[in-house]
Amino acid sequence: MKRKLLCCFLAAGMLIASLAGCGKETEPEAAATAEAEDSGVSAENSGEGNSAKTDLRIAVNMDAPGFCPYTSGYNVASTIVIRNVYETLINMDTEGNLYPGLATEWEWGEDNMSVILTLREGVKFSNGEDFNADSVIYSLRDYRGKTAVGGEGESLYDFDNMEKLDDYKVEIPLKRPGSDAFITLADQMYSICSKQAAEEFGDNYPNNPVGTGPYKFVSFTSGVGCQMEANEDYWGGAPAIKNVETVLISEGSQAEIELESGNIDWVTTPDNMDIQRIMNQEVSGLKVLELPASNVKNLWFNFRKEAMQDVNLRKAISCAIDKEAIIEVAYGGFATVANQKIANNNGAYDPSYDENPMYPYDIEKAKEYLAQSNYPDGLSLTIYSDTTPSEVRFMECVKNDLAQIGIEVEIFALDSNVAVPALIEGEEDDLYVAIGCSSPGYAPGHLENASPNMTPNWGRWDLVECDEQINALYEQSLAATDTDECNELVKEAIRLEMENAMAVPVCYPQGYMTCSEKLEGIVIDGGNAVYFLKDAYFTE
Secondary structure, eight states: EEEEEEHHHHHHTTOOOOOSSSSSSSOOOOOOBSSOOOTTTGGGGGGSSSSSSOOOEEESSSOOOOOTTSTTTTHHHHHHHHHHHHHOOOOTTTTSOOOEESEEEEEEEEGGEEEEEEEEEOBOOOOOOOSHHHHHHHHIIGGGGSSSSGGGGSSSSGGGGEEETTTTEEEBSSSHHHHHHHHTTSGGGGOOOOHHEEEEEEEEGGGGGOOOEEEEEEEEEEEEEEEEEEEEEOOOOOOOOEEEEEEEEHHHHHHHHHTTTOOSSEEESSSSSHHHHHTOOOTEEEEEEEEEOOOOOOEEEEESSGGGHHHHHHHHHHHOOOHHHHHHHHHHHHHHOOSOOOTSSTTTTTHHHSSSSOOOOOOOHHHHHHSSSSSTEEEEEEEEEEOHHHHHHHHHHHHHHTTTTTTTEEEEEOOOHHHHHHHTTTTTTEEEEOOOOSSSOGGGGGGGOTTTSSSSSSSSSSGTHHHHHHHHHHHHHHHHOOOHHHHHHHHHHHHHHHHTOOEEEEEEEEEEEEEEEEEEEEEEEGGGTEETTTTOOOOO
């Protein structure tokens, strides 16, 4: 388990959508797809009835820890299966617009303290079980409620008291005011599972997933990959691609060789060099898929450590980081500088921080801040992240940068199954590298770190005095259902975060994948762990 699992906890608020108060059956906005010129072509009029291939092989760089939408995390090997076997009540496109999933309409309940959802009729799980209000209640209250993210781990929805209004309508009370109430339901962690299958497989259900989605789970072999087959009875129409296989290839360069040889159709984590070769048209028959750049890569402080509570030390570190160098070394130039901890396509984004950065790269200024801190002669720090090559190179750059102002850094690059518990416990790390909350549309998600109720609470922002003000603005933004009001509250909170150097925003990484030029129609939003295959097909 590597980068995606680490990111899933740090980015538990990976939510994008508008703050619309209700929804109805509408067509989704165009998303990032692997389409060339025939945008909008669906499975019904593409792959079926011609000689195009119907088997899709996808290279993933990590093993799947399981296929439970509630506990398996955002590992790409897991998510490709979860997002195509299971479905959520509401979906979102890459522009942040909500559109129907298993719910066709949604609206606020009394005083905006509940949500009411009208469910899609005529839907069946792939095992033939009917989908209805009982399915939703079982999934979110009974099954999810027994997991680590359910019950007391659920801070937004009061699933214990959700109500069945009729066979195709449910009402879910909220534990707090939540402008994110509809958006959050689009996250895979609120997928709908099969009661019949869960009871049949018991504790082994995460490895035998059954949902309402366009694909059916077939098999999984650890260290090899997973197989799915088309759900021919899918309510949205049978997909054109009939068989999907994920193949574990840990090295991006080897995956690219398999892609060029025609043994693989899609590489989810290609090397930067291979991306550039395809962009330069040095390789025929392949193309590059550009993912929406909605993530912010940050250097985070662990405020459990006394040194990290020193604002002048944090400012010194902020000014000592050469962001341009990190972009070149860690991301091969495929990123842009970030000067605030919010996506640059978000409504609360403030361009003035780019015009006049609060903490520009300035070694002399960094030394001045350090001299004003409790550590004028420098100190030794530890930095943690996972073993993803870009993260390791990121940490090496930070180590070299901080050495210039007298701060020694020891690097710990750990597999995510080791790094995640270590960072949650927070006993060892002073600094850590990870994606922050991402959102082109929903701004409050970027403030989640400020909440003392954040679970798990990685950096313990609540130990810093200014966090009380930031959290108050976060709570106000959650309660605001007016988009402009919400964005202004978030802007003010971001200003306080920046003034107090609560994190070091470094860059907006641009994600890419590579695939056969004949593969069309896949919908990808890497920041929100979306890989929809229902409309995918191969041209002849």
